[in-house]
Amino acid sequence: MVNILLIGITVAPCLSAINISNDSINSNILNFSLFDLKVVSISFTKSSQLDILMNQHLDIIDIKDSEITAYVNLVQLKSLCVLGFNPIILFENIQEMNDYIYGSEFLQFHTYAQMTQELQEIANTYADIAQLYDLGHSVQGRVIWGLKITDNPTVEENEAEVRICGCHHGNEYMSVELPLLMAWYLVQNYGTNPDIEDLVDNREIWIIPMVNPDGREMGTRYNAHGVDLNRDYGYLWGGEGGSPGPFSQPETQIIRQHALENNFVLSLSYHTTEAIVNYIWNYKGQPVVDHDVVVQLSQQYGSHNGYWVVEGYYWYQTRGDTNDFSYGCRGDIDWTIETQNSNIPQAWDLNRVLLLQQSGLKKPIGLVLLILRWGITTVCFYLVLTMCILEQMGMRSK
Numbered sequence: 187m188v189n190i191l192l193i194g195i196t197v198a199p200c201l202s203a204i205n206i207s208n209d210s211i212n213s214n215i216l217n218f219s220l221f222d223l224k225v226v227s228i229s230f231t232k233s234s235q236l237d238i239l240m241n242q243h244l245d246i247i248d249i250k251d252s253e254i255t256a257y258v259n260l261v262q263l264k265s266l267c268v269l270g271f272n273p274i275i276l277f278e279n280i281q282e283m284n285d286y287i288y289g290s291e292f293l294q295f296h297t298y299a300q301m302t303q304e305l306q307e308i309a310n311t312y313a314d315i316a317q318l319y320d321l322g323h324s325v326q327g328r329v330i331w332g333l334k335i336t337d338n339p340t341v342e343e344n345e346a347e348v349r350i351c352g353c354h355h356g357n358e359y360m361s362v363e364l365p366l367l368m369a370w371y372l373v374q375n376y377g378t379n380p381d382i383e384d385l386v387d388n389r390e391i392w393i394i395p396m397v398n399p400d401g402r403e404m405g406t407r408y409n410a411h412g413v414d415l416n417r418d419y420g421y422l423w424g425g426e427g428g429s430p431g432p433f434s435q436p437e438t439q440i441i442r443q444h445a446l447e448n449n450f451v452l453s454l455s456y457h458t459t460e461a462i463v464n465y466i467w468n469y470k471g472q473p474v475v476d477h478d479v480v481v482q483l484s485q486q487y488g489s490h491n492g493y494w495v496v497e498g499y500y501w502y503q504t505r506g507d508t509n510d511f512s513y514g515c516r517g518d519i520d521w522t523i524e525t526q527n528s529n530i531p532q533a534w535d536l537n538r539v540l541l542l543q544q545s546g547l548k549k550p551i552g553l554v555l556l557i558l559r560w561g562i563t564t565v566c567f568y569l570v571l572t573m574c575i576l577e578q579m580g581m582r583s584k
């Protein structure tokens with residue numbers, strides 16, 4: 187995520203008093219705040235030590251050589267000491283780290299309250315094409331908002347449905363900004379830009395900028411139960427990321443229910459911090475039924491902004507993620523788009539056109555994709571394959 191180099195707030199926390207009651211250790215709700223999580227580096231010398239560290243369910247920022255950088259709460263900090271590690275505190279809390287990394291830029295990222303206010307403003311100002319829905323509540327009771335942008339937003343019309351969501355991981359701040367910017371862009375250009383008007387009139391576009399509002403407020407990847415929501419989905423769930431069972435968390439249950447109530451055909455899920463168009467599958471390296479179309483659209487995205495286009499599994503395997511659920515259970519072609527986590531205007535410039543393009547496409551049964559699947563695909567298959575290989579050869583390896 188973020189490389190933190192030699193930031194010398196060196197403390198030996200294992201030598202200082204860390205008083206934690208057994209009650210807090212046994213608590214399964216991590217009611218910590220920004221000010222409770224510390225950023226530490228932990229050295230290890232053997233692979234067996236790395237295995238032990240990986241089993242501690244740390245919120246890892248970076249792994250490099252023989253050192254892990256991670257967020258830890260006081261309970262985890264104590265556990266690390268008990269296990270014989272000597273974590274060095276780089277930042278006393280996430281706020282301190284964000285100030286160091288982003289400076290005043292951090293204030294440009296929307297908090298939950300600011301995002302809520304803007305979504306309400308959009309729905310109030312552009313009520314004829316935008317409707318805001320309370321999709322349900324997070325662990326800590328925050329509303330997860332879904333903004334529906336279409337003509338006749340209160341009516342369920344026979345139009346292709348698209349979903350754009352962000353912030354499965356609370357510390358991936360840019361992933362809130364892009365869906366929110368997309369919402370503003372659509373409503374502000376409706377009526378003056380014929381392409382946008384056509385898009386809004388003929389699609390139902392759902393924008394969910396903050397799937398994990400508790401994580402965003404805490405500044406952590408996880409939700410308030412300490413679960414990685416992007417490992418909690420039910421399609422070939424694998425128990426990763428602290429998830430105790432398929433759809434164990436209210437946030438993923440909400441996204442599941444919302445997907446059941448709508449027939450999404452294409453979806454985009456924003457994350458940070460890489461520059462990657464990550465397509466299905468994530469749990470296995472095998473082409474999906476719509477592989478040719480998926481690759482074509484993925485290449486289209488990547489060719490515009492230079493992002494690395496890769497099937498998720500071949501970046502790294504994950505189980506229980508959003509994309510696999512969307513396609514595996516609902517036939518919805520869903521991407522993970524990894525973007526930078528700073529410089530909002532630049533990130534928006536790199537993704538705006540693609541957001542609009544992907545939103546404008548229909549299901550594989552639609553004319554555009556039929557052409558892609560049965561016409562161009564056959565002719566271009568070897569060309570695309572060659573381009574993929576060449577492109578990936580030129581990119582960094584994982």
Ligand SMILES: [Zn+2]
Nearest residue numbers: 355358457458
């Ligand atoms: Zn993420």
